[in-house]
Amino acid sequence: MDKDKQDWINDYFEGRLSREQQVEFDLLLQADDELAGDFQFEKEVREAVIRQERAVLKAQLQELDRQPAVVRRHFGWWKVAAALLLLLGLAGTLWLTLRPTSTGQLYAQYMAPYPNVLTPAVRGAEADASALAEALALYEAEDYAAAAHRLEQLYAKSPQKSIAFYRALCLLYLEQPAEALVLLEQWEHEEEGQPAVAVMHWYQALAHLQMNQADEALRFFTLVSQSGDSLATPAGEIIKILQGL
Secondary structure, three states: OOHHHHHHHHHHHOOOOOHHHHHHHHHHHHHOHHHHHHHHHHHHHHHHHHHHHHHHHHHHHHHHHOOOHHHHHHHOHHHHHHHHHHHHHOOHHHHOOOOOOOHHHHHHHHOOOOOOOOHHHOOOOHHHHHHHHHHHHHHHOOOHHHHHHHHHHHHHHOOOHHHHHHHHHHHHHOOOHHHHHHHHOOOOOOOOOOOOHHHHHHHHHHHHHHOOOHHHHHHHHHHHHOOOOOOHHHHHHHHHHHHHO
16 A cells, blocks of 8 residues: 555544545545555454453453452442443543544444443342342343343332433443433432442433434533543543534
8 A cells, every 4th residue: 555545544543634634535435445445454453452452441340349348348339430431431542543523423432331330239138139130240241122121120119320320321222312311310419329420421421422412412521521530531532522523
């Protein structure tokens, strides 16, 4: 490949193309089969790296699950999980820089499942604890339809915000963002043992991205960016992208 073609690809993945250059690059991809093939190969390689790194990070989460309970209490499961979410969902900013050109692409790049932090701290009746563990096992296995159904049954019996939260995430993966928003909007104040408000705003913003509602997504990402949470920095990066779409 000519060096200038490789430069086009490098500039794309490193986010250095202006809006006018992006238009020109899109035209080049349509007209030049060699460029299109090399571009697709580079994209697939970078995406493979993402998958590998996410597998490593998930293994680290499982290792954290085996740490003594006193360590988990000291740091707080929701805070630890938020940091892990940052790693899982934003690995793309370290190993893959696919410049989003739409709210749908932005959603796909930043959407990541929140780690299961409930099962290690299940309380209540043994049967309920077992049912919750089974529902979240389905969630972790990415069987979101079955998990959403189980969590809906559990919520009807015991309307806990944490159960509604994981059901909302299932609904996002099932492309039902409006229904997910109804559940996420329950959080007005941070409570001990519940997801942080910034995390709720993060997923509310992602739901609006899925609905192609850029202005509403921008509003929630702005709240996250002002929160001081570990998600504030990536929220600020997303805001810049949204403003340039």
